[in-house]
Amino acid sequence: MFKLAIASLWNRRGSVWLTILAIAVSTLLLLGVERIRVQTQANFSNTISGTDLIVGARTGSTELLLSSVFHIGNLSNTLSWQSYEHLRELPGVTWHIPMAMGDSVHGFPVIATTDALFERFKYGNKRPLQFAAGGSFQQHDELTIAVLGAEAASERQLQVNDDLIVAHGTGEISFSQHDAHPFRVVGVLKRTGTPIDRGVFIPLEAQGLVHGEYLPADEHDDHAGEDHQHDRHEHEAHQEPPVYTLSAVLLGLENPALALRLQRTINTYRGEALSAIMPGLALQNFWRTLSLFERALVAISVLVVITGLLGMLTTLLASLRERRREMAVLRSIGAGPITILGLLVVEAFVVTLVGVMLGTVGLYSVLIFGAELLQQQLGIHVSASVLTLRELYLLLAILLAATVLSLFPAWRAYRNALADGLTVKL
Amino acid sequence: MSTCVELKQLQFTWPGAQLPLLSIPELTINRGERVLLRGASGSGKSTLLGLIAGIHTSGPGQVKVLGEDLAGLSQHRRDRLRANDIGYIFQQFNLLPYLSAMANVTLACQFAPARRQRLAQQSISAEAENLLTRLGLTAAQQRQPAHQLSVGQQQRVAAARALLGSPALIIADEPTSALDQAHRDDFIQLLFEACDAQQTTLLFVTHDATLAPLFPRAIELSDINHGGGGRDV
Numbered sequence: 001m002f003k004l005a006i007a008s009l010w011n012r013r014g015s016v017w018l019t020i021l022a023i024a025v026s027t028l029l030l031l032g033v034e035r036i037r038v039q040t041q042a043n044f045s046n047t048i049s050g051t052d053l054i055v056g057a058r059t060g061s062t063e064l065l066l067s068s069v070f071h072i073g074n075l076s077n078t079l080s081w082q083s084y085e086h087l088r089e090l091p092g093v094t095w096h097i098p099m100a101m102g103d104s105v106h107g108f109p110v111i112a113t114t115d116a117l118f119e120r121f122k123y124g125n126k127r128p129l130q131f132a133a134g135g136s137f138q139q140h141d142e143l144t145i146a147v148l149g150a151e152a153a154s155e156r157q158l159q160v161n162d163d164l165i166v167a168h169g170t171g172e173i174s175f176s177q178h179d180a181h182p183f184r185v186v187g188v189l190k191r192t193g194t195p196i197d198r199g200v201f202i203p204l205e206a207q208g209l210v211h212g213e214y215l216p217a218d219e220h221d222d223h224a225g226e227d228h229q230h231d232r233h234e235h236e237a238h239q240e241p242p243v244y245t246l247s248a249v250l251l252g253l254e255n256p257a258l259a260l261r262l263q264r265t266i267n268t269y270r271g272e273a274l275s276a277i278m279p280g281l282a283l284q285n286f287w288r289t290l291s292l293f294e295r296a297l298v299a300i301s302v303l304v305v306i307t308g309l310l311g312m313l314t315t316l317l318a319s320l321r322e323r324r325r326e327m328a329v330l331r332s333i334g335a336g337p338i339t340i341l342g343l344l345v346v347e348a349f350v351v352t353l354v355g356v357m358l359g360t361v362g363l364y365s366v367l368i369f370g371a372e373l374l375q376q377q378l379g380i381h382v383s384a385s386v387l388t389l390r391e392l393y394l395l396l397a398i399l400l401a402a403t404v405l406s407l408f409p410a411w412r413a414y415r416n417a418l419a420d421g422l423t424v425k426l
Numbered sequence: 427m428s429t430c431v432e433l434k435q436l437q438f439t440w441p442g443a444q445l446p447l448l449s450i451p452e453l454t455i456n457r458g459e460r461v462l463l464r465g466a467s468g469s470g471k472s473t474l475l476g477l478i479a480g481i482h483t484s485g486p487g488q489v490k491v492l493g494e495d496l497a498g499l500s501q502h503r504r505d506r507l508r509a510n511d512i513g514y515i516f517q518q519f520n521l522l523p524y525l526s527a528m529a530n531v532t533l534a535c536q537f538a539p540a541r542r543q544r545l546a547q548q549s550i551s552a553e554a555e556n557l558l559t560r561l562g563l564t565a566a567q568q569r570q571p572a573h574q575l576s577v578g579q580q581q582r583v584a585a586a587r588a589l590l591g592s593p594a595l596i597i598a599d600e601p602t603s604a605l606d607q608a609h610r611d612d613f614i615q616l617l618f619e620a621c622d623a624q625q626t627t628l629l630f631v632t633h634d635a636t637l638a639p640l641f642p643r644a645i646e647l648s649d650i651n652h653g654g655g656g657r658d659v
């Protein structure tokens with residue numbers, strides 16, 4: 001009986017292949033969307049770890065999160081250098097990363113910061129940043145130097161010692177380019193799968209320099225030669241700050257449990273209106289606001305699967321017409337209506353099974369061979385890990401739905417009179 | 427001698443037709459009988475055979491086959507009766523085009539446990555091969571899908587399918603229409619051998635006058651049928 005179903009399918013392989021293909025494509029889409037959804041969420045919460053507080057000028061937590069972690073948007077409010085000096089003196093603060101944003105290079109955000117970023121910033125499961133080539137700012141005397149994120153470097157095809165021009169503003173095209181200050185690339189970071197990859201990192205002093213806020217010591221000081229050994233990362237309190245304002249400061253605490261108390265302290269700081277957020281919590285809240293988009297994705301893929309299944313139903317119903325004779329012949333030699341019903345259900349099951357397997361194989365080939373392209377074109381990183389339980393359930397649900405759907409044409413075949421097909425002339 | 431087929435007050439009208447096609451007051455065919463059924467084209471021969479095989483439905487008590495009132499049986503029981511005890515060579519053969527000749531023949535036993543039982547000594551495929559060979563199909567032809575066979579070859583496959591497992595009643599609707607004389611004689615000989623061995627009843631429709639002398643009993647449909655739906659007006 002199973003053999004009969006296979007032989008009959010083989011006989012109609014042309015249209016059957018199309019049905020299998022439709023089911024494969026919908027399976028591929030469903031699994032693909034599910035993967036992207038889950039992994040996006042994972043990537044999303046992996047963007048930052050180990051940072052206990054993010055501090056900026058008084059603003060919404062999402063805004064601060066977006067600008068400091070995702071380098072999206074332009075914080076109109078900034079915090080002063082004095083506030084930063086206050087923050088790093090707070091009890092319990094073990095490290096601090098100042099960040100000043102606002103400029104861009106060909107659409108890549110420029111983040112002015114200190115070497116603390118390369119030493120202290122962590123992402124994913126507390127992984128530190130690593131250099132693929134070159135190193136941090138500190139080995140270099142000049143100010144107009146830059147460290148590039150992996151993607152920024154590969155997309156602009158920049159290597160260590162290449163020059164790049166920083167434009168003012170965040171647009172792709174900018175009118176006031178800081179032509180006078182070509183930056184030399186001194187380091188390229190390894191890929192992290194986070195927004196760090198798109199960053200162009202320059203020293204704070206360089207930012208001050210191109211904005212005219214900071215004059216290097218040797219330009220307003222006569223003792224140029226002596227100042228050469230000057231360590232610019234340890235400005236004395238009385239010295240001119242490298243920049244007057246910062247966009248955000250990342251703080252690491254001795255004890256993460258202190259974060260809540262410190263947050264309150266910072267939020268009530270009298271010198272300036274500040275906001276402190278806890279990145280984990282803010283990320284969670286932000287993801288929740290994105291859940292509408294997430295649900296839309298799921299809805300779309302479910303609709304795609306339904307379309308695929310309806311396609312199968314139509315083919316089954318259409319094939320019933322041409323198979324009336326086949327069914328009748330089987331009936332005439334004694335196959336009961338239940339056998340006919342079973343034959344159609346088995347057929348639908350086999351077709352869907354093959355389609356689902358093909359779709360899964362397709363997904364993995366896309367993940368394995370297309371991962372590079374996905375990452376480059378869409379910035380989506382999806383790994384070819386084994387099927388999760390949830391994905392298996394989805395596949396089973398498709399199989400089940402197809403089998404249940406096929407009961408409808410099967411029931412029609414069941415009801416068709418035996419004579420109906422036999423009297424169809426050849 | 428017990429009866430094999432018994433018709434009483436059979437009335438049959440095709441849906442949509444005004445006059446009944448068949449109206450047969452009485453017809454009895456005994457077990458082991460060989461009956462030739464004759465009639466003009468369109469007179470209702472195939473329809474009558476379909477009624478006897480339970481393919482078309484008749485009223486209660488009108489058609490009895492092997493002691494069973496067909497109208498009184500459930501659909502399932504009727505399917506079983508046909509599969510087990512009736513070998514039907516259709517006028518249009520009704521083979522499954524995508525199966526091989528061999529598979530088409532053995533399929534007859536798949537849904538018919540009684541036929542399988544009667545074959546108990548031999549294997550189903552060995553007997554199917556034997557029948558096909560005797561009907562003149564080479565081993566290669568037996569493995570070809572049915573739609574690749576000539577019309578006459580298909581007719582012989584249909585015949586082999588009906589004979590496999592020795593059913594009690596063989597209904598043959600113009601089974602030699604597509605055969606040359608030599609193959610026709612082979613087929614008739616095989617058919618009669620099978621009937622002799624198993625006390626099989628044979629109901630045979632043909633327009634071939636040369637076959638008439640082989641049948642002890644011939645029925646002219648117009649003699650027993652009082653319905654007029656099939657006649658040209």
Ligand SMILES: Nc1ncnc2c1ncn2[C@@H]1O[C@H](COP(=O)(O)OP(=O)(O)OP(=O)(O)O)[C@@H](O)[C@H]1O
Nearest residue numbers: 423440447465466467468469470471472473474656
């Ligand atoms: N499925 C059907 N629906 C309606 N009418 C039918 C159907 N099949 C046959 N008929 C009608 O029944 C009549 C008899 O048909 P049938 O096939 O029994 O003739 P026949 O005696 O076998 O003819 P032939 O010798 O040509 O095979 C015909 O007039 C035909 O129009």
Ligand SMILES: [Mg+2]
Nearest residue numbers: 471472517599
């Ligand atoms: Mg006929």
